[in-house]
Amino acid sequence: MATQNRSYTGTAKALHWAMAIVILTAMAIGAYSGLFLSYGIDAAHDLQKSDTITLHKSIATISLFLIVLRIIWRVTHRPPALTGMSPMMIKAAHAGHHLLYLLMVLVPVVGWAYSSAAGYPIPVAGLFTIPPLLPKSPDLVPYISTVHSVLAYTLLVVIVGHVGFALKHYFIDKDDTLQSMLPGHKQ
Template sequence: MNRYSKLSIALHWLIALLIIAAFALGFYMTDLQFSLTKLKLFSWHKWIGVTVLALVAIRLINRLFQAAPAYPESMEKWEKVAAHSVHIALYFFMFAVPLSGYFYTYAAGFPVVYLGLFELPAPIAPDPLLKLQLKTLHEILTTGMLMLISLHIAAALKHHFIDKDGITNRMLPRALTKDTQ
């Protein structure tokens, strides 16, 4: 069975974990009363999101130079088109969601000091109207991303437990699969 490279697999799971953390923090922190803890959680949410953005850029460059393994013949043409379309849309959301959060933060007039170490470049000046629009955009995009990730996970589980065609194993570390090559 053709597999993704070790780098692709490592990036996939690292980014997946960071996205889960960003979602968990995002939903939790926004409902908190104003406090030092809330500010800290906002910072961690932003640092995790910016890390996702950087890792996704590396992942896209890697993906452009290294083609994904071909789908097995057992897959219908429409399934291949659907899978490919979902993957392209996932790349769109993995860029658009953190970018909208980043622009929102700067429109609100808050700098992002990455891991408390250095300030990231300001792409825009503070703007109260744009701030509200970007906040809404960040929320809409995260909802879209959540729906697409759910579809992606459902498809992976279907391939693994119903079709049993080994597709999901291509993105799992070899040690977790029964694949011999």
């Protein structure tokens, strides 16, 4: 397929890549904490688990602010047209992006609710804390924890699909969909 001349704005690219770094870092730290660290072994392990969760929240809460900026930017700045795709592929791309945005909102908001229900502070980049979303509710914690985990893993699957389709565009379709979001690529 012929190369199309299209590109996202510098701001859209910066928000995209900043969110990718923040979300994937927060997910890796959250998964590490959940899979490899436990409370109740000894004081050192408890402190390591607590510090790791605090780091996870400090990074993950940044995504709340970034997604708000990204949604505002997306609403006020039209992205480049999806060209060279069938109508079905265009609909699938739009649906995938809507799901990605929805999950980028839900995962940190449910994490915020989880910390609130557990009675823990919610730090933002170690600079300040945001108020609880819910009152302390220990009975809700296991349910909210499960929802947070399921949504986070669903987000990971959608991200893998997003990357996979970008690579498909580059290697199979031979169009510039992938390059349109890379830094340095001009319109």
